[in-house]
Amino acid sequence: MNFITFIQNNSGLVLEYTLNHVSLVLTVLVLSLGLWIFTGLIISRYDRVAGTVISLSNILFCIPSVSLFGLFMTVPGLGLGRRTAVLVLVIYAMMPLVRSVYLGVKSVDASVVEAGRGMGMTLSQILFKIRIPMAWPMIFAGIRVSVVLITGIATMATFIGEKNLGRLIHQGITRGDADMIIAGAIIVSLMALVLDYLMGKVQKKVISPGLRFKAEG
Amino acid sequence: MMIELKKVSKTFPGSDRPSVDQVSFRVNQGNICVLLGPSGCGKTTILRMINRLEEPSSGEIIVNGENITGVDPPILRRSIGYVIQQIGLLPHRTIEQNIALVPELLGWSTSRTMKRVRELLEMMGLNPEEVARKYPYQLSGGQMQRVGVARAMAADPPIMLMDEPFGAVDPIVRIRLQDEFLSLQQRLGKTICFVTHDINEAIKMGDYLIIFNQGRLVQMGHPIDVLISPADDFVLSLIGDDRGVKILDLTKSEALMEPAGEIPGDLIESGCVVQSIQPVKAALEVMMKKNSDQVGIFRGDQAIGLLSWDRIKKHVNRVSG
Numbered sequence: 001m002n003f004i005t006f007i008q009n010n011s012g013l014v015l016e017y018t019l020n021h022v023s024l025v026l027t028v029l030v031l032s033l034g035l036w037i038f039t040g041l042i043i044s045r046y047d048r049v050a051g052t053v054i055s056l057s058n059i060l061f062c063i064p065s066v067s068l069f070g071l072f073m074t075v076p077g078l079g080l081g082r083r084t085a086v087l088v089l090v091i092y093a094m095m096p097l098v099r100s101v102y103l104g105v106k107s108v109d110a111s112v113v114e115a116g117r118g119m120g121m122t123l124s125q126i127l128f129k130i131r132i133p134m135a136w137p138m139i140f141a142g143i144r145v146s147v148v149l150i151t152g153i154a155t156m157a158t159f160i161g162e163k164n165l166g167r168l169i170h171q172g173i174t175r176g177d178a179d180m181i182i183a184g185a186i187i188v189s190l191m192a193l194v195l196d197y198l199m200g201k202v203q204k205k206v207i208s209p210g211l212r213f214k215a216e217g
Numbered sequence: 218m219m220i221e222l223k224k225v226s227k228t229f230p231g232s233d234r235p236s237v238d239q240v241s242f243r244v245n246q247g248n249i250c251v252l253l254g255p256s257g258c259g260k261t262t263i264l265r266m267i268n269r270l271e272e273p274s275s276g277e278i279i280v281n282g283e284n285i286t287g288v289d290p291p292i293l294r295r296s297i298g299y300v301i302q303q304i305g306l307l308p309h310r311t312i313e314q315n316i317a318l319v320p321e322l323l324g325w326s327t328s329r330t331m332k333r334v335r336e337l338l339e340m341m342g343l344n345p346e347e348v349a350r351k352y353p354y355q356l357s358g359g360q361m362q363r364v365g366v367a368r369a370m371a372a373d374p375p376i377m378l379m380d381e382p383f384g385a386v387d388p389i390v391r392i393r394l395q396d397e398f399l400s401l402q403q404r405l406g407k408t409i410c411f412v413t414h415d416i417n418e419a420i421k422m423g424d425y426l427i428i429f430n431q432g433r434l435v436q437m438g439h440p441i442d443v444l445i446s447p448a449d450d451f452v453l454s455l456i457g458d459d460r461g462v463k464i465l466d467l468t469k470s471e472a473l474m475e476p477a478g479e480i481p482g483d484l485i486e487s488g489c490v491v492q493s494i495q496p497v498k499a500a501l502e503v504m505m506k507k508n509s510d511q512v513g514i515f516r517g518d519q520a521i522g523l524l525s526w527d528r529i530k531k532h533v534n535r536v537s538g
């Protein structure tokens with residue numbers, strides 16, 4: 001358990017890296033939720049662009065993260081640091097979020113939508129009162145995947161100057177210091193678990209009990 | 218409040234044959250008009266055109282004297298009750314929130330809506346305390362169908378469109394729901410378009426039958442008239458070989474009886490009597506139970522006639538040719 005000793009000896013540094021890591025993840029999360037949930041809803045209305053957008057998100061997701069960080073770093077105006085890190089991580093969050101919102105909204109039982117139309121709901125009332133509330137379980141599945149994903153990939157942003165927990169892992173590798181690597185990895189994992197747990201709490205509040213039997217069953 | 222279709226046709230894109238072909242009919246106020254036919258005959262499409270879930274390719278639909286193409290579809294639909302076989306309750310909303318849907322769209326106050334919801338639940342034979350706050354998945358099939366009907370009636374629409382509304386429940390529950398709905402209708406007098414493929418349901422529920430085949434209207438009339446004189450072989454096969462017996466269910470005993478001021482004492486003593494408005498089928502049942510060849514007919518306390526086995530037999534022979 002030498003990594004605990006490592007953390008104790010370098011508590012100031014570890015704390016700074018952890019806070020940097022959390023703030024990066026949260027920034028990315030807020031931006032991604034706004035942007036990609038919106039995108040998912042838009043493409044659910046326009047089937048012709050939906051396929052293209054989802055394919056694009058798949059392709060972007062397949063690009064190795066180190067190269068994407070490196071690539072965007074060279075773009076004028078982005079450079080080293082937070083701006084590039086946020087942009088790249090938002091791109092990685094696209095696939096799980098857009099896809100889950102789109103599928104969630106699309107997979108709503110047709111007879112419920114039909115009943116809503118038949119009773120005189122407008123298209124936007126059907127979206128906000130039927131499709132989105134019924135899509136929450138699937139949307140939350142996507143949110144939780146992307147939270148864990150962002151927390152993990154954020155470690156790679158250390159290569160473009162982010163001073164986060166990735167730095168412990170990276171420097172641990174160059175120095176051959178196993179305790180340093182383990183310290184970084186364990187804190188990242190714990191952070192992912194805690195964020196996932198918190199999202200689970202939010203999920204319980206948002207999803208109607210009428211749907212919960214499906215989400216849990 | 219009535220519904221009128223004038224030469225309405227509908228051809229879906231990509232189809233070379235119209236799904237609904239030059240259909241004209243009229244549903245009078247307070248009637249249950251049953252649209253009957255095999256699946257794919259266009260009956261559901263006709264229903265969906267009345268609340269503009271589908272647009273006709275040609276022809277006019279007039280609801281309460283107004284051509285519906287001039288009414289914004291959501292506004293039109295809020296004034297027409299709509300019940301479908303799949304029910305389509307919103308699973309994320311409680312039962313009371315489901316029933317409150319149309320009042321909510323119409324902007325009713327919460328207190329007015331809640332009062333109405335309770336009233337409807339009671340009217341549909343559901344206990345508000347028990348079910349109002351439950352979610353749809355917690356109800357039985359029969360309860361869900363009741364909630365579906367209650368939701369359609371929430372804003373008290375004068376017109377209801379019902380697409381196989383009792384189709385998803387077992388036969389025993391279905392018969393109970395039909396009976397309850399008929400007695401409700403006697404009080405409420407809604408103008409109803411009722412789609413079914415079940416001839417027995419059609420005869421039971423309908424004040425008026427309209428029969429469709431492959432998009433065309435093949436016959437319309439009162440159930441008894443359709444049974445007595447089916448228009449063609451298609452209608453004949455639809456109503457079945459036992460139409461003579463089905464007629465007995467629709468014929469009042471007094472229509473076939475031999476008027477008589479007095480009824481033999483042994484019939485009265487053994488209880489071999491029926492009321493004049495009871496169907497002949499009920500009279501037949503009594504005759505079989507009491508092992509008698511005739512049955513006494515009463516109107517209230519007054520003996521008015523005798524119905525014999527021979528007369529019933531002759532009647533059935535006559536109508537089913």
